[in-house]
Amino acid sequence: MLNHPTYDTLTRLRLHGMAQALAEQALLADVEAMSFEERLGLLLDREQAERQNRLTSSRLRRARLKQPAVPEDIDYRHPRGLDKALFRELLTGTWIQRHQNVLLTGPTGVGKTYLACALATTACRQGSTALYYRLPRLFEELTLSHGDGRYPNFMEKLAKVDVLLLDDWGLALLDDDRRRDLLEILDDRYQTRSTIITSQLPVAHWHDSLGDPTLADAILDRLVHHAHQVQLKGESLRKLKPKLTQETQSE
Structure with missing residues (x-):
């Protein structure tokens, strides 16, 4: 540990990034060749990076994502119909700035939730807030509230989050109270925030699954018209894992 008054002062001021960078500079053989401005610049860069990392970690904790998905680990090779160009465009985050939505559909096991969580992780890295809910669990929370x-x-909390991820859309028919709650949530977010939906049902079937034609029109009008649709297909990724394990053992 560096024994230096400046290090102690930076630590007391909670400038931990600068303190760590100062300790590292003291170990450099050619540190004396660096100008004061160069050394100060490195200290400030480290402090800024440390603060950004802490903020990102905090946003990710509050997001409560189901999976620790990161964009770097997305598998574009598996034959599931994932449009690489479209998804990489989504990872830039411009859809969030434009208050648009993302609808991920496809059969079970093709990675819808992972891709949705990767988008939410990227949003947190880029400075946006996110929040994950399985839709059935959200309805339980709404009933309690x-x-x-x-x-x-609770509704104000949902309205303020930049990216709301609703997983497992359309698993069960909704009663009138839940349809109206869903309409209120999406109406609060319409053209002001972004929403990610995952569903086994194709978007074309969502209207019927909502039950009430009038409320279904209102809900989908606020959700679908300003959305990027990612339609997946193919065999479940979960089925491939045992096969890979068996092949590895046989080799």
């Missing part, structure tokens, strides 16, 4: 008086605050 109606009963204990938290509903206004």
Whole structure:
């Protein structure tokens, strides 16, 4: 550990990135050849990077993503119909700036949730907030909030998050209360925030799955018209894992 008054002062001021960079500079053989401005610039760069990392980590914790998905690990080789150019465009985050949505559909096991979480992770890295909910669990939370008086605050929380990820859309028919809650959530976010949906149902079937034609029109009008659709297909990735293990053992 560097024994230097400046190091101690930086630590007391909670400038931990600068303190660590100062300690590392002290170990450099050619540090004396660097100008004051160069050394200061390196300290400031490290502090900025450390703060950005802490903020990103905090956003990811609050997002409560189901999977620790990162864009670097996305498999574009598996034959599931993933449009590489489209998805890489989504990873730039411009759709969030434009308050657009992303709809990921396809059979079970093709990686919809992983891709959605990778988009949410990227959003957190880029400075946006995100929040994950399985839609059935969200409805349970909404029901509880109606009963204990938290509903206004809960709805405000959902309205403020930059990227709301709703997983497993369309697994069950909705009653009227849940349809109206869903409409309120999407109406609050319409053209002001972005939403990611994953579903086993094709988008063309969403209207029927919602049950009430009038509310279905209102819900989908706020969701589909300003959305990027990612339609996946193919065999479940989960089925391939045992095969790969068996092949490895046989070799």
